[in-house]
Amino acid sequence: MGPLRLDLTVRRRSFDVALALALERETVALVGPSGAGKSTVLRAVAGLVQARGRVSAAGETWLDSEHGVDLAPERRSVGMVFQEYALFPHLSVRRNVEFGRKGQAGLLERLGLAALADAKPRELSGGERQRVALARALAPDPAVLLLDEPLAALDAHTRAEIRGELQLLLRNAERPTLVVSHDFEDAATLATRVGVLVEGRLRQLGSPAELVASPADPFVASLTGANVLRGRARATITGLTELELPTGELIRSTDRAEGDAVAIVYPWEVTLSRTEPDDSAQNHIGGIVASLVPVGNRVRARVGPLTAEITADSSERLGLRVGGPAVASFKATATRLLSQSGDDYPPKPPSL
Amino acid sequence: MRRAFHAGLWACAALAVAFLLLPVLAIFLRVTPTTLVGELNDRVVLDALVVTAKTNAIAIVLLLVVGTPAAYLLASTRFRGRALVLTLIELPLVLPPAVAGIGLLAAFGRAGLLGSSLDVLGVALPFSQAAVVLAVLFVASPFYLRTAVAAFESVDRDLIDAARTLRAGPARTFALVALPVASAGLGAGAALAFARGIGEFGATIMFAGSVRGATQTLPLAIYAQFDQNFDVALAIGALLVVVSAVLLLLLKLRLPWARSASISPFGAVRSTSR
Numbered sequence: 001m002g003p004l005r006l007d008l009t010v011r012r013r014s015f016d017v018a019l020a021l022a023l024e025r026e027t028v029a030l031v032g033p034s035g036a037g038k039s040t041v042l043r044a045v046a047g048l049v050q051a052r053g054r055v056s057a058a059g060e061t062w063l064d065s066e067h068g069v070d071l072a073p074e075r076r077s078v079g080m081v082f083q084e085y086a087l088f089p090h091l092s093v094r095r096n097v098e099f100g101r102k103g104q105a106g107l108l109e110r111l112g113l114a115a116l117a118d119a120k121p122r123e124l125s126g127g128e129r130q131r132v133a134l135a136r137a138l139a140p141d142p143a144v145l146l147l148d149e150p151l152a153a154l155d156a157h158t159r160a161e162i163r164g165e166l167q168l169l170l171r172n173a174e175r176p177t178l179v180v181s182h183d184f185e186d187a188a189t190l191a192t193r194v195g196v197l198v199e200g201r202l203r204q205l206g207s208p209a210e211l212v213a214s215p216a217d218p219f220v221a222s223l224t225g226a227n228v229l230r231g232r233a234r235a236t237i238t239g240l241t242e243l244e245l246p247t248g249e250l251i252r253s254t255d256r257a258e259g260d261a262v263a264i265v266y267p268w269e270v271t272l273s274r275t276e277p278d279d280s281a282q283n284h285i286g287g288i289v290a291s292l293v294p295v296g297n298r299v300r301a302r303v304g305p306l307t308a309e310i311t312a313d314s315s316e317r318l319g320l321r322v323g324g325p326a327v328a329s330f331k332a333t334a335t336r337l338l339s340q341s342g343d344d345y346p347p348k349p350p351s352l
Numbered sequence: 353m354r355r356a357f358h359a360g361l362w363a364c365a366a367l368a369v370a371f372l373l374l375p376v377l378a379i380f381l382r383v384t385p386t387t388l389v390g391e392l393n394d395r396v397v398l399d400a401l402v403v404t405a406k407t408n409a410i411a412i413v414l415l416l417v418v419g420t421p422a423a424y425l426l427a428s429t430r431f432r433g434r435a436l437v438l439t440l441i442e443l444p445l446v447l448p449p450a451v452a453g454i455g456l457l458a459a460f461g462r463a464g465l466l467g468s469s470l471d472v473l474g475v476a477l478p479f480s481q482a483a484v485v486l487a488v489l490f491v492a493s494p495f496y497l498r499t500a501v502a503a504f505e506s507v508d509r510d511l512i513d514a515a516r517t518l519r520a521g522p523a524r525t526f527a528l529v530a531l532p533v534a535s536a537g538l539g540a541g542a543a544l545a546f547a548r549g550i551g552e553f554g555a556t557i558m559f560a561g562s563v564r565g566a567t568q569t570l571p572l573a574i575y576a577q578f579d580q581n582f583d584v585a586l587a588i589g590a591l592l593v594v595v596s597a598v599l600l601l602l603l604k605l606r607l608p609w610a611r612s613a614s615i616s617p618f619g620a621v622r623s624t625s626r
Contacts, residue, residue, distance in 0.1 A: 100518035
């Protein structure tokens, strides 16, 4: 299948969504806070909302407002998976999947839906519904696949499993695929490139690794799960930069910055101890453990302004408890600094 | 004090229920059931039954064929004056039946607004069976339309969008998705309209008259019979009570056609066989 090219603007009440993207046979994820216009982009590509600009896929022009081209949704070759899946409640799994094109026994088989072919959507689990929605979208062999928050309707414990399934499926989808998600981890798992959309504009586009390694701004950093600490930076004679936090604490970094800046530290770069350790880490921040959230075999601990991710084993060995003291340590070499001139960073703490 | 209050509440409730049930019960208690059934064999009753069934059947078909697409448009399209249109189609609900009758005469009567044009076509509506159909349509339509608009409005917008991305044009989307998903509400609306239609009296007697075998429906027959043969009038009354009660029961129990389209009778079988 040919590439998907879009360069479009959608008017919305509060702001315009404006985005230009080109997708080869790959999966690109759009992440961002809710209300950023992510779903609007998908709907505009599908022709479900009015947009201006250009959209073309597989060598076919779907939208070209300058030349008065605006194909109806049924004439655009898109497969769309809706957030709540939007399965037709009155039709069986088979008839749902065959709604767009008949004769999908093979597809049902391939997605493990053959045994459920006669079931109605309400009889299915969340994961099964998602597979039906995917099968239905893929059945007419669309030029473009669009997925709106494909994992949001699932509960936490099926989510990881379904994410793995979906990752495999998208890798073999062999067509431009645009996924929308509010979760960076989901996006990073499913997509080869991730675009961060805030208030209708693309803040950064890159591979998940690029976004983590060099976030363009504090918002992107916090979206990827980093700790974002604001302060005032100044160079020191040791060659390191010191960032003074509003609380008076100092954070050292090997990056250079001057004036208002933010330090970016990933939770997995932060170690915890009961007392301040005598080690090579330049940064130690003591505080009270505000929360301990188990995530699989790890624990995310909130200590003072920082989130640390440590193994459940270590957490137990240290005897960490909510309300107890702990010291968070991280290296100056693991601390990224971003100068901050303007203030476009929404005051939103990194999610736990 | 509290006890007295509660006793008062119960007394009011009992009074209200008794008052509403007494006339209905009286129909069945005045004469024996066998007499009631016997009186239904009366020629007058049979004629009225045929007129009622025929006119209401035609009215309901017309209502479904024209009203359903109209309701879909009103539910799915935003246009200026939409709220006004939605209010106007409910007007017959609050209009006194006598006003409906005089209005129909003024519109379709010989000397009415459309009377001369209809005359040219050789159509004389007043006091014909077609007039009964029009009267029934006029008073019953709002019951169907407002329920149908609500039913279409409650169809998840994503279902419609999903159908469109699956190569279905607007007409196919309407037929294959909107219609079946809204069918429960549409059925309920049709039942309400039917219940209102078979009881239609005021507009019919003014616009269509009460000609036995032509325009005399069951309610009109009750009126014609009650000073001639009270038992026949009672028997018709009993028949209408039974029909109305069955319709009400269907609505309350949401029997298959009135049930949500997503719930099929096979679903229940499946889950028990697991």
